[in-house]
Each structure stands twice: as structure tokens, then as C-alpha cells.
Amino acid sequence: xxxxxxxxxxxxxxxxxxxxxxxxxxxxxxxxxxxxxxxxxxxxxxxxxxxxxxxxxxxxxxxxxxxxxxxxxxxxxxxxxxxxxxxxxxxxxxxxxxxxxxxxxxxxxxxxxxxxxxxxxxxxxxxxxxxxxxxxxxxxxxxxxxxxxxxxxxxxxxxxxxxxxxxxxxxxxxxxxxxxxxxxxxxxxxxxxxxxxxxxxxxxxxxxxxxxxxxxxxxxxxxxxxxxxxxxxxxxxxxxxxxxxxxxxxxxxxxxxxxxxxxxxxxxxxxxxxxxxxxxxxxxxxxxxxxxxxxxxxxxxxxxxxxxxxxxxxxxxxxxxxxxxxxxxxxxxxxxxxxxxxxxxxxxxxxxxxxxxxxxxxxxxxxxxxxxxxxxxxxxxxxxxxxxxxxxxxxxxxxxxxxxxxxxxxxxxxxxxxxxxxxxxxxxxxxxxxxxxxxxxxxxxxxxxxxxxxxxx
Ligand SMILES: *Cc1c(COP(=O)(O)O)cnc(C)c1O
Numbered sequence: 001x002x003x004x005x006x007x008x009x010x011x012x013x014x015x016x017x018x019x020x021x022x023x024x025x026x027x028x029x030x031x032x033x034x035x036x037x038x039x040x041x042x043x044x045x046x047x048x049x050x051x052x053x054x055x056x057x058x059x060x061x062x063x064x065x066x067x068x069x070x071x072x073x074x075x076x077x078x079x080x081x082x083x084x085x086x087x088x089x090x091x092x093x094x095x096x097x098x099x100x101x102x103x104x105x106x107x108x109x110x111x112x113x114x115x116x117x118x119x120x121x122x123x124x125x126x127x128x129x130x131x132x133x134x135x136x137x138x139x140x141x142x143x144x145x146x147x148x149x150x151x152x153x154x155x156x157x158x159x160x161x162x163x164x165x166x167x168x169x170x171x172x173x174x175x176x177x178x179x180x181x182x183x184x185x186x187x188x189x190x191x192x193x194x195x196x197x198x199x200x201x202x203x204x205x206x207x208x209x210x211x212x213x214x215x216x217x218x219x220x221x222x223x224x225x226x227x228x229x230x231x232x233x234x235x236x237x238x239x240x241x242x243x244x245x246x247x248x249x250x251x252x253x254x255x256x257x258x259x260x261x262x263x264x265x266x267x268x269x270x271x272x273x274x275x276x277x278x279x280x281x282x283x284x285x286x287x288x289x290x291x292x293x294x295x296x297x298x299x300x301x302x303x304x305x306x307x308x309x310x311x312x313x314x315x316x317x318x319x320x321x322x323x324x325x326x327x328x329x330x331x332x333x334x335x336x337x338x339x340x341x342x343x344x345x346x347x348x349x350x351x352x353x354x355x356x357x358x359x360x361x362x363x364x365x366x367x368x369x370x371x372x373x374x375x376x377x378x379x380x381x382x383x384x385x386x387x388x389x390x391x392x393x394x395x396x397x398x399x400x401x402x403x404x405x406x407x408x409x410x411x412x413x414x415x416x417x418x419x420x421x422x423x424x425x426x427x428x429x430x431x432x433x434x435x436x437x438x439x440x441x442x443x444x445x446x447x448x449x450x451x452x453x454x455x456x457x
Contacts, residue, residue, distance in 0.1 A: 007090060009252040011083035017251075020070055021243040021278045024063035024236060024350055026285050029357065031063070031236070031349035032324035035311065040455060043321045051218060051320075052237075053228045055126040059237040068240065070122075077121045077154060081110040082244065086252040087416075091380040093400070100403035102396060103258075104416040105249045105276065106383065111177070114341075114386065114418030115272045116147035116232050119241035123230045124151035133226035134158025138188065138213030141340025141388075142167055142174030143418060144232030149181035158227075159183040162190070162216045166207035167340055174422050188213035195219050195317040210344055211330055215317025233269030233341075234314065234323075234348050242275025245415065250279040253413070260291055262399055264414040266391035267295040267304065267362070268341045270348035276415045277360070284359060293360035294399075295351065296391040298370070299439045301334040303327060303347045304355055304362035306445055311455040312346060322455065325352040331451025335438040338367065338426035339387040345448070365394045366437040371430040373397050374420070386418040387426055 024030055033042035048057035059068065070078075089102040107115035127135050134157050139145030145161040152159035161183050168175060168187035175185050188208045189196040195215040199206065206212075214231070221229035232238060253260060263280055265273035273295055283289040295304055304326050312327040314320040327346040328334075334343045347355075354360050374390035376397065377383070385393060396414040403410050420427065429435045 003256055005088055005256050005258070007088055009086040009088070009256065011248060011251055013079055015251055016075060016078055016083050017244050017247040018070060018075070019067040020240045021247060021282070022062065022065055022068055022240055023243070023274065023278045023281060025066040026282045027353065028285070029353065031353040034060070034321035034323055035455070037313070037318055037320070037322055040322070048321070051221065051229050053123070053126045053130050053132065055129070056123060056237050059240055060235060071125060074122050074125050078244065081117070083248045084109055084245070086249055089381055092377060095376070095380045096397065096400050096404065098400040098404040099407060099409040100400040101409060101411045102400055103411070103413045105245055105413070106416045107245060107272070108383065108386070108416065108419035112143060112147035112150055113421065114143040114147065115242060115245060115275070116144045117150060118244055119232060119238045119271065120144070120147035120151035121154070122241040124148065124155045124157055127228060127230070128155040128157055132157065132228055134160065135228055135230045136160045136162070136217040136221040137230050137232065138162045138164070138210060138217045140164050140167060140210045140213070140343060142171050142422060143341060145178050145183065145185070146174060148230065148232065149178040149183035152183065153181040160220060161185045162188040162213040162220070164188055164208040164210060164213050170425060171422050188216050190216060192216070193219040199316070209316060209333065211316035214315035215319055218315070218319050219317070233271040234344065234346065236348070236350060238271040239274035239348060239350055242271045243278040245272060245275040246278040246280065249276060249413065258411060259289070260413040261410040262292045262294065262412045264294045264296060264392045264395050264399070264412065266342060266388050266415070266417060267297050267347065267351065268388060269344050269346070270351040272415050272417045274348055274351050281354065281359065294395055295355070295360060295362040296395045297362060297364050298339055298342050298391065299364040299366045299437065301328065301343050301345070302364040302440070303345065305364045308449055308452065309352060309356050310452050312452050314346060322453070323349050325349050326355065327452070328445065329448035329451035332448030335440070338423060339370070339391065341386070341388040342391065363395055365391055366439070368430070368435050368437055370394050371427070371435060375430070383416065384420050385416060386420040387423050389415070389417040392416070
């Protein structure tokens with residue numbers, strides 16, 4: 001007899017993954033290697049170790065080991081908030097009147113409010129193990145900085161966060177959460193780094209960007225041998241850590257013999273989506289199962305849908321390794337969409353390559369339709385979603401409505417990456433009817449693409 005599927009599929013502590021899944025190891029054609037920005041040659045583990053913790057540099061380059069053990073200390077921390085539930089959106093299905101079956105993996109059940117804690121705790125662990133004193137990082141919307149602050153305080157590490165100035169001013173409470181966990185928070189661009197001073201001189205009054213904050217954080221770390229730089233998205237090591245999302249989702253679905261048809265996730269730098277799809281993509285690559293996989297990005301920052309697959313700098317200061325990725329150009333300045341976590345000009349190399357091979361698709365959606373989906377979801381499912389996560393909700397609802405038309409009962413799984421309590425300013429704008437959409441013109445896009453370096457792939 002078929003088991004009744006509960007509203008929430010919880011896993012036991014024992015079912016928490018013991019190994020991360022390294023998706024690259026399963027790819028026939030691997031993502032292109034990161035290049036050293038000085039030599040333009042594939043970057044070595046040794047060179048990367050000057051910026052990143054040694055073990056994380058190793059993980060970054062490793063595209064052959066299929067599974068990597070999750071250290072006990074990290075698993076113990078995971079146990080405080082994982083396994084995360086997979087929720088059947090019965091109430092949303094009913095409200096939509098769709099025959100589709102909708103599930104979402106909820107990653108907002110921790111104080112940082114997003115999936116970013118999954119990688120923050122891993123990165124802090126390796127920094128501590130290496131005997132470092134502290135780490136530096138950047139944060140845009142603030143979720144990553146918060147997650148890292150929590151992870152660093154757990155392991156007794158110092159944490160210096162460069163926060164994009166507009167977020168620093170717009171989200172004072174995020175800043176206070178970080179400080180409560182012991183982090184020091186600097187608005188970026190700042191006078192504390194050479195790159196910050198240069199940017200301030202060139203663009204006085206700028207409210208900053210993620211690319212600029214990255215450069216500042218890298219510079220700050222490089223000045224202190226007891227510090228390293230850490231990053232919350234885009235990198236392969238982050239996708240690796242985020243594979244816990246997909247592994248748990250797969251275990252939960254398998255438990256009830258549910259086969260997903262469509263898997264949807266929002267994509268900023270690509271880490272939650274890369275983690276969510278990892279075990280499913282492995283099956284797809286091996287020809288064992290087929291899934292429709294959809295990356296959702298904001299129309300204002302359409303990296304996959306309108307960008308180019310090329311080598312590009314990951315940061316404004318051009319100090320980070322160069323990556324072959326879908327990109328709008330390191331000089332692309334997205335309009336001030338509220339989904340701060342999706343405002344990055346590039347996309348992780350792994351998803352870029354999978355997308356280029358046609359193994360997944362991408363869709364871009366406008367801000368107001370994202371918030372209307374967020375509202376519709378919140379009113380029936382209860383959870384107040386982050387604007388970033390709501391991009392996935394939008395497309396999940398769209399797909400469910402297609403099912404209503406065709407009468408197909410497809411199974412849709414999407415990643416609900418976090419909660420939106422610190423985004424009430426954006427919600428207010430939406431509620432007041434003052435939110436606007438901005439779609440970059442061809443000219444805007446071309447201007448960004450002109451900033452691509454001339455490096456042959
Ligand atoms: C950072 C963030 C994202 C986007 O980052 P990815 O690396 O693409 O996953 C999405 N949702 C939330 C809630 C975030 O904090």
C-alpha cells in the first residue's frame with residue numbers, strides 16, 4: 001500500500017548525509033579550471049592556499065573525488081538545524097487548483113535564515129583546524145555575513161565582514177545580528193583597503209557592489225598571515241558543502257518513492273541550486289533518470305539567460321582567480337533589485353558548464369511577479385520567503401499552473417532557500433504598490449560584456 005505523504009517529511013539524525021557529493025567528479029566534460037589572474041595559467045592548490053584555507057583550496061580544485069567525508073564536528077553542528085524538512089505544499093496546491101504535486105526543501109530554519117550556514121560552518125571549521133586567527137568576507141544582502149558570524153563564533157574565530165554599503169544602511173538589523181555574534185562589520189567601499197580607497201576616488205558617493213566588497217575582503221585577508229578569505233557562493237567548494245540540501249531531498253523523496261519531474265531553484269552565484277540538484281544531476285548524467293532542472297534568476301541580472309560563456313574576473317578589483325562562467329561582465333552593474341543575493345554578475349563554473357551542455361535550463365523573472373508569488377505562497381503556506389527564494393516560488397507556481405491547463409500531475413520540487421524577515425523594506429514597497437521592474441536594455445548588457453577580459457577559452 002502506498003504511504004500517505006505527510007505535510008513535512010522529516011529525516012532522522014542518522015539520515016543526515018555523512019559525505020558531501022562532488023558533482024564535478026561525475027561530469028564527462030568538466031568545468032574549465034580557474035586561472036591565476038597574474039599568469040593566466042590554471043591556478044594551483046598552492047597558489048589558491050594564499051587566499052583560501054588549504055583544505056578548502058584542495059576542495060576547490062578537486063574535480064575527481066566523487067564523495068568527500070563531512071568531518072564529525074561539522075556534522076555535529078549540522079545536527080542543530082538539520083536535516084531540513086521537505087514540505088509538501090498541499091495548501092498551495094489547493095489554492096492553485098492544480099493537479100501538480102509541489103514540494104519544497106526549506107533551508108530557512110536557522111537564525112541566519114538561509115542555506116548559507118551549510119557552507120559557513122564548513123569553512124570556519126577548516127580555518128580553525130588550520131590554526132588561523134580569523135577570516136574576512138563580503139556580504140551583499142547580509143545572509144552570508146550572518147551565517148559566517150554564527151559559524152565563526154561557534155569555533156572562536158575572528159570574523160571581518162565587508163558589507164555592501166547600501167545594504168549596511170538599508171539593513172541595520174542584519175548588521176546588529178552579525179555584531180551580536182562577534183563579527184566586525186565595515187561598509188564597503190571603505191577607506192580601510194587600497195582597493196576601497198581607489199574605488200571611492202573613482203566613484204565618490206557609490207553605495208558599493210558585491211564585486212568591490214570581495215576585492216576589499218581579499219585584500220584585508222592578504223595583509224594578515226593568520227587570516228584567510230572565505231566566500232559564500234560561486235565557488236565549487238561551496239557547491240560541495242551545499243550538496244547536503246540535495247542529498248537530504250533525495251533521501252526524503254526516495255523514502256516515499258516519489259519521483260520528481262521538475263526541480264527548480266533560484267540562482268545567484270549558483271550554490272543552493274548546485275547543491276539541490278547534485279544527486280539528481282548525477283542520475284541524469286548517468287542516464288538513470290531524467291529531470292527538468294530550472295535555474296531562476298532576476299530579469300535585472302540575467303546571467304544565464306542573457307550573459308556570455310567566457311573567462312571573466314570574479315571581482316571588481318581583479319584580484320580573485322579568473323573563472324570561465326556565464327557572466328554579464330565584471331563591470332556589469334545590476335539595478336537595485338531587492339533580491340540582493342541574486343545580484344552577482346557571474347555564475348558558478350559547474351552550473352555554467354551544465355547549462356552550456358543543455359543539461360539544465362534557465363528562466364528570468366521580474367521583481368513584481370516574484371513578490372506576488374511570495375505573497376501568494378506566504379498566505380497559504382505560512383512561511384515568509386526571502387525575495388531570492390521567491391524567484392523559485394514564482395516558477396514553481398508557473399509550472400503548476402501549466403499542469404492545471406494540461407491536466408498533468410507533475411511532481412515539482414523547489415528549493416526554499418530562506419526567510420525574508422530582514423527584507424520588509426522590499427515587502428513594504430510591494431505592498432505600497434511602489435515596486436518597479438527593470439529589465440536591462442541591449443545596450444546595458446553590451447556595456448557590461450565589454451568589460452570581459454580578452455582571454456581565450
Ligand atoms: C545568497 C542567497 C541566495 C543565492 O545564492 P546562491 O549561491 O545562488 O544559492 C538565494 N537565497 C538566499 C536566501 C540567499 O541568502
